[in-house]
Amino acid sequence: MIPVITAFERSPDRGRGLARDMRVRWALEEVGQPYEVRLLSFPEMKQPAHLALHPFGQIPTWEEGDLVLFESGAIVLHVAQHHPGLLPDDPDARARAIMWMFAALGTVEPPIVDLSMTRLFERKEPRYARRVHAVETRTRQRLTELSARLGSAALLDGAFSGGDLLMVTVLLRLEGTGLLEEHPRIDAYVARGRERPAFRRAFDAQHAVFLDSLHAGGPPPAD
Amino acid sequence: MIPVITAFERSPDRGRGLARDMRVRWALEEVGQPYEVRLLSFPEMKQPAHLALHPFGQIPTWEEGDLVLFESGAIVLHVAQHHPGLLPDDPDARARAIMWMFAALGTVEPPIVDLSMTRLFERKEPRYARRVHAVETRTRQRLTELSARLGSAALLDGAFSGGDLLMVTVLLRLEGTGLLEEHPRIDAYVARGRERPAFRRAFDAQHAVFLDSLHAGGPPPAD
Numbered sequence: 001m002i003p004v005i006t007a008f009e010r011s012p013d014r015g016r017g018l019a020r021d022m023r024v025r026w027a028l029e030e031v032g033q034p035y036e037v038r039l040l041s042f043p044e045m046k047q048p049a050h051l052a053l054h055p056f057g058q059i060p061t062w063e064e065g066d067l068v069l070f071e072s073g074a075i076v077l078h079v080a081q082h083h084p085g086l087l088p089d090d091p092d093a094r095a096r097a098i099m100w101m102f103a104a105l106g107t108v109e110p111p112i113v114d115l116s117m118t119r120l121f122e123r124k125e126p127r128y129a130r131r132v133h134a135v136e137t138r139t140r141q142r143l144t145e146l147s148a149r150l151g152s153a154a155l156l157d158g159a160f161s162g163g164d165l166l167m168v169t170v171l172l173r174l175e176g177t178g179l180l181e182e183h184p185r186i187d188a189y190v191a192r193g194r195e196r197p198a199f200r201r202a203f204d205a206q207h208a209v210f211l212d213s214l215h216a217g218g219p220p221p222a223d
Numbered sequence: 224m225i226p227v228i229t230a231f232e233r234s235p236d237r238g239r240g241l242a243r244d245m246r247v248r249w250a251l252e253e254v255g256q257p258y259e260v261r262l263l264s265f266p267e268m269k270q271p272a273h274l275a276l277h278p279f280g281q282i283p284t285w286e287e288g289d290l291v292l293f294e295s296g297a298i299v300l301h302v303a304q305h306h307p308g309l310l311p312d313d314p315d316a317r318a319r320a321i322m323w324m325f326a327a328l329g330t331v332e333p334p335i336v337d338l339s340m341t342r343l344f345e346r347k348e349p350r351y352a353r354r355v356h357a358v359e360t361r362t363r364q365r366l367t368e369l370s371a372r373l374g375s376a377a378l379l380d381g382a383f384s385g386g387d388l389l390m391v392t393v394l395l396r397l398e399g400t401g402l403l404e405e406h407p408r409i410d411a412y413v414a415r416g417r418e419r420p421a422f423r424r425a426f427d428a429q430h431a432v433f434l435d436s437l438h439a440g441g442p443p444p445a446d
Contacts, residue, residue, distance in 0.1 A: 051368075051371070055368050055369065055371065055372035056326075056330055056365065056368050057368065058330075066315060067315045067318060067319075069318060069319065069322050070322060070326070071322050071325040071326050071329060071330065073325040073329055074318070074321055074322035074324075074325040074326070075322075077321060077325075078318050078321075092289060092290045095290060095292060095297070095301050096290075096292065098297055098300060098301075099292050099293060099294050099297035099298075101297075102294040102296040102297040102300075102328070103279075103293070103294050103297070105325070105328070105329045106294060106296055106328045106329065106332075107279050107281075107294065109329075110333055110336070113333070114337075125350070126349050126350065127348070127349065142279065145274075145278050145279050145280065146278065148274070148278065149278035
């Protein structure tokens with residue numbers, strides 16, 4: 001059975017691969033599982049048909065027979081549990097790989113998303129520079145801690161896992177902020193993720209959707 | 224083997240059960256697994272000995288033989304996968320329970336934590352009221368969506384699961400804000416969680432630690 005995922009008809013990141021369908025596409029490419037994509041406009045995401053799949057009206061979702069899932073982390077874990085390639089067989093190493101999945105989404109991502117949102121929506125606020133500095137400080141702390149744990153290792157815990165996959169997608173959102181470059185080990189870690197053939201296939205697939213949306217016309221997307 | 228978890232020697236929430244060790248204690252009480260607790264001061268959490276267990280210098284951690292885990296969500300999932308009571312046997316229902324674990328921590332918790340942090344640290348900032356309103360609006364949106372999905376059901380997806388456990392602990396942080404009371408179904412859902420005997424045992428255990436810390440002297444904790 002070919003699973004169906006949902007993605008933005010026109011991603012607000014202009015095809016930079018920061019939308020959360022990228023995580024699921026990458027996981028599926030890593031394990032060699034074909035998939036189909038149903039594209040949604042922003043209005044469609046808040047309609048009853050989609051809310052029946054995803055109560056928070058977001059992408060991605062996962063449909064596979066009777067099973068419907070939302071939350072990119074849960075979908076990546078579901079893929080990892082059903083195909084070899086994203087979780088080690090050793091029980092302790094497997095628990096640690098899942099731990100890194102939670103760490104990516106629960107501890108590293110929040111300040112990074114805050115930073116994106118602050119830059120997008122608070123530019124006209126009083127003390128904007130001070131607010132950005134505060135969120136950057138929280139982000140830098142996480143990066144410093146993560147870099148210390150990574151040390152000279154290539155990946156978080158031995159072989160590439162769903163933990164690395166989610167961590168790299170979370171860190172990618174910092175591209176262009178200069179923060180990755182302050183932590184050369186993390187910068188190289190992210191680069192190792194991007195160089196994986198499965199990453200490239202997933203990236204190209206989501207980028208093609210964005211290019212198609214431009215050719216299809218409509219108003220230009222917000223930057 | 225009795226697992227060892229870490230917790231605050233003196234919780235900044237003054238024993239209200241909002242620290243993340245509560246989630247792990249509750250999960251262990253639900254499945255009837257005894258555990259030991261090692262208490263840490265704030266300085267100890269940032270020392271090399273603890274950073275070797277938890278790279279981000281937080282609580283809780285999990286030590287069980289050679290296995291060391293951090294991230295409360297990952298620890299609760301580990302407990303749920305090794306003991307009956309927190310995940311259904313049916314594969315699809317099991318995937319959905321894990322999905323709700325990720326949803327609690329990845330989608331519902333972030334605006335709630337933002338609201339706590341805004342109230343704690345930005346009270347003296349210009350436009351404080353406006354900032355609180357903005358974060359409350361994001362929180363209300365999540366509560367409205369969650370309430371719509373919950374409908375008249377007692378729990379998120381059939382039997383009580385690790386998804387309910389994490390969701391209730393996330394929502395508990397809203398006590399005293401008035402936001403829970405705006406959503407009677409969610410308010411009742413949280414109350415159902417709090418009424419579980421395992422919740423009460425976990426709550427009492429963490430509360431006793433706080434009371435002990437008061438008797439042990441030292442400066443009074445911040446409110």
